Amino acid sequence: MLDDxxxxxxxxxxARFGIQRRDFMKFCAALAATMGLPKGADAQIAAAxxxxxxxxxxWLHHQECTGCSESLLRSEHPTLEKLIxxxxxxxxxxxxxxxxxxxxxxxxxAAMEKNKGKYILVVEGAIPTKDGxxxxxxxxxxxxxxxxxxxEHAAAIVAVGSCASWGGMPSTPPNPTGSAGVGEALGxxxxxxxxxxxxxxxxxxxxxxxxxxxxxxPALDDKGRPLFAYGRLIHENCERRAHFDAGRFALDFxxxxxxxxxxxxxxxxxxxxxxxxxxxxLFNDVGTGSWPVGTGHPCIGCTEKGIGFAKPIHALAELQxxxxxxxxxxxxxxxxxxxxxxxxxxxxxxAGVAVGAGAVLAKNLGKSEKSEDGQE
Ligand code: FSX
Ligand code: SF4
Ligand code: F3S
Numbered sequence: 001m002l003d004d005x006x007x008x009x010x011x012x013x014x015a016r017f018g019i020q021r022r023d024f025m026k027f028c029a030a031l032a033a034t035m036g037l038p039k040g041a042d043a044q045i046a047a048a049x050x051x052x053x054x055x056x057x058x059w060l061h062h063q064e065c066t067g068c069s070e071s072l073l074r075s076e077h078p079t080l081e082k083l084i085x086x087x088x089x090x091x092x093x094x095x096x097x098x099x100x101x102x103x104x105x106x107x108x109x110a111a112m113e114k115n116k117g118k119y120i121l122v123v124e125g126a127i128p129t130k131d132g133x134x135x136x137x138x139x140x141x142x143x144x145x146x147x148x149x150x151x152e153h154a155a156a157i158v159a160v161g162s163c164a165s166w167g168g169m170p171s172t173p174p175n176p177t178g179s180a181g182v183g184e185a186l187g188x189x190x191x192x193x194x195x196x197x198x199x200x201x202x203x204x205x206x207x208x209x210x211x212x213x214x215x216x217x218p219a220l221d222d223k224g225r226p227l228f229a230y231g232r233l234i235h236e237n238c239e240r241r242a243h244f245d246a247g248r249f250a251l252d253f254x255x256x257x258x259x260x261x262x263x264x265x266x267x268x269x270x271x272x273x274x275x276x277x278x279x280x281x282l283f284n285d286v287g288t289g290s291w292p293v294g295t296g297h298p299c300i301g302c303t304e305k306g307i308g309f310a311k312p313i314h315a316l317a318e319l320q321x322x323x324x325x326x327x328x329x330x331x332x333x334x335x336x337x338x339x340x341x342x343x344x345x346x347x348x349x350x351a352g353v354a355v356g357a358g359a360v361l362a363k364n365l366g367k368s369e370k371s372e373d374g375q376e
Pocket of ligand 3: 198232274276278291292293298299300301302303345
């Protein structure tokens with residue numbers, strides 16, 4: 001029986017996704033790890049992905065650059081685009097659809113009717129709300145009307161990209177068209193948001209796969225973002241963090257500190273106030289790609305409302321905390337509950353180091369420091 005299942009999985013995987021079962025299982029394990037799921041979840045994910053029924057997805061586009069769809073389709077990882085397009089039934093997508101005009105609209109209405117209460121609504125782009133929403137119309141309907149209509153019987157609504165999540169670039173002050181995210185435009189709080197300009201396609205895939213595997217959405221933060229992807233500050237996992245802690249900063253693009261890979265805080269990096277997993281999963285190819293700070297550009301906080309496209313690039317980030325990176329042992333465990341004296345001493349020692357590091361850091365940030373090389 002197990003052999004039968006395995007053979008079916010192998011045939012399905014190779015035929016549908018064009019990859020070996022072994023690579024497919026590795027991919028599922030990586031997805032499970034990204035979402036922080038327990039052991040065994042990779043097998044559940046594999047079973048869900050290879051299921052014959054595919055959930056219907058209606059994908060709307062409003063005010064945006066289509067970078068979100070582009071980043072998904074142009075991903076370096078050859079299986080990513082294939083996987084997402086194969087595990088869902090993309091019944092309506094304004095830029096990928098072969099059909100046009102009335103035919104496309106008819107297909108959308110038919111898919112919504114057939115899958116009433118079961119389809120996933122994906123929204124890309126901000127929704128103009130000023131003057132009755134007249135600044136973006138598709139098929140004679142305003143974005144606002146279209147989204148309302150599609151949202152009514154959707155099983156889940158996923159806002160992909162910063163534009164759909166909270167307005168993004170189109171909502172940059174003075175925001176002449178009253179651009180807003182889906183939640184604000186519809187007055188709903190139950191929207192999953194995957195911000196980023198563009199968002200990491202891996203986070204989109206992981207969210208959809210979570211829904212397919214467990215029939216529910218992953219745990220979200222108070223802004224509707226999946227915690228597995230937006231639970232930690234960029235600053236906590238940044239490869240330049242040691243330079244930040246030591247007070248070594250690039251002060252100009254192309255200066256010696258910049259060339260040496262020093263911290264970009266003084267060039268306006270918003271990593272200390274931006275929640276996202278960019279440094280952990282990277283772009284272009286999961287685990288082996290790159291990310292803005294890795295290429296020498298400060299993070300602009302594109303996942304955060306009020307920071308990305310709102311706060312000037314040169315402005316310094318607010319330091320929310322001075323916690324050491326995630327890889328360090330936690331320092332807030334309760335003490336005296338079965339821990340050995342040695343362990344307690346170690347915890348206290350680490351806490352002391354952290355407090356000390358915070359003090360050094362405050363000192364380093366407070367002065368216009370000279371780096372080891374003597375540069376200002
Ligand atoms: Fe916005 Fe996505 Fe930025 Fe562009 O569509 S999040 S402008 S990458 O395309 O919505
Ligand atoms: Fe990395 Fe930016 Fe934090 Fe520096 S300020 S450690 S570059 S996230
Ligand atoms: Fe955006 Fe910053 Fe990540 S600019 S892509 S949140 S590194």
